[in-house]
Amino acid sequence: MKARELLERHRDLWSGATRHPFLEGVRRGTLPRKAFERWLVQDYLFVLEGLKFQANLLARAPRRDQRLLIGGLSDLEEELGWFEEQAGRRGLDLHARPHPINAAYCGFLARLKSEAYAAGITALWALERAYLEAWRGAAPGAPEYREFVEHWSMPEFEEYVLRLEEAVDAALGEAPEEERARAGRVFPEVARLERDFWEMALEGGEE
Numbered sequence: 363m364k365a366r367e368l369l370e371r372h373r374d375l376w377s378g379a380t381r382h383p384f385l386e387g388v389r390r391g392t393l394p395r396k397a398f399e400r401w402l403v404q405d406y407l408f409v410l411e412g413l414k415f416q417a418n419l420l421a422r423a424p425r426r427d428q429r430l431l432i433g434g435l436s437d438l439e440e441e442l443g444w445f446e447e448q449a450g451r452r453g454l455d456l457h458a459r460p461h462p463i464n465a466a467y468c469g470f471l472a473r474l475k476s477e478a479y480a481a482g483i484t485a486l487w488a489l490e491r492a493y494l495e496a497w498r499g500a501a502p503g504a505p506e507y508r509e510f511v512e513h514w515s516m517p518e519f520e521e522y523v524l525r526l527e528e529a530v531d532a533a534l535g536e537a538p539e540e541e542r543a544r545a546g547r548v549f550p551e552v553a554r555l556e557r558d559f560w561e562m563a564l565e566g567g568e569e
C-alpha cells in the first residue's frame with residue numbers, strides 16, 4: 363500500500379475534507395467574520411497539540427525522517443507565533459476552550475502517540491496534505507484571507523507534504539501487515555476529522 367492509494371480509496375471523504383463552504387467563503391470573501399475568527403482560535407489550539415504530537419513522532423522516527431520532522435517542528439513553532447500575531451491584530455483571545463470537535467481531533471492525535479510510527483506518520487501526512495489542498499482550492503482568496511491561503515499554498519509547503527508522502531511510503535513498505543492496516547484506517551479518520559473541523563468553524567455551536 364502506498365500513500366497515493368489511500369487518497370484514491372477514500373476519494374469522497376477526501377473531497378469532503380478539502381472542499382467545503384468555509385473555503386468557498388474564503389475564496390469569495392463571503393465567509394462570516396465570526397466563522398473565520400472561530401477557525402483561527404481553534405486552529406491555534408490544534409497546532410499547539412500538533413506540535414506535541416509531532417515532537418513525539420520525532421522521538422520515534424527512523425534516522426531517515428529526523429531532518430524532515432525537525433524542520434516541520436521548527437516551522438510549526440514559527441507558525442504558532444504567526445497565529446499569535448494574527449490573533450493580536452484581530453483582538454482575539456487565544457486562551458479559549460477547545461471546541462468538542464477540536465478536542466476530539468486532538469484526542470485522536472494524542473492516542474496515536476502510543477501507536478506504531480507508520481500510523482503516526484500517515485496521520486501527519488494526511489492532515490498536512492488536507493490543508494495544502496483545502497487552502498489551494500480557495501486561491502487566490504479574498505484580500506482579507508489571502509495571507510492564510512498563501513501560507514498553506516507555498517511551494518515550500520508542497521515540498522514538505524511531498525517529503526512526508528515519501529516517508530509514509532517508506533514506513534508502510536517496511537511495517538508489518540497489522541500496522542499497515544491500522545495506518546490504512548487512520549487516513550479516513552483524519553479525513554472525517556478535517557471535514558468536521560471546517561463544519562465546526564462554519565456552524566459554531568458551542569463556543
Ligand code: MP5
Pocket residue numbers: 405408409412438441489490492493556559
Ligand atoms: C492543519 C491545521 C495543518 N493547521 N489544522 C487542521 C485542523 N488540520 C491541518 O497543520 P500545520 O501544521 O498548520 O501545517
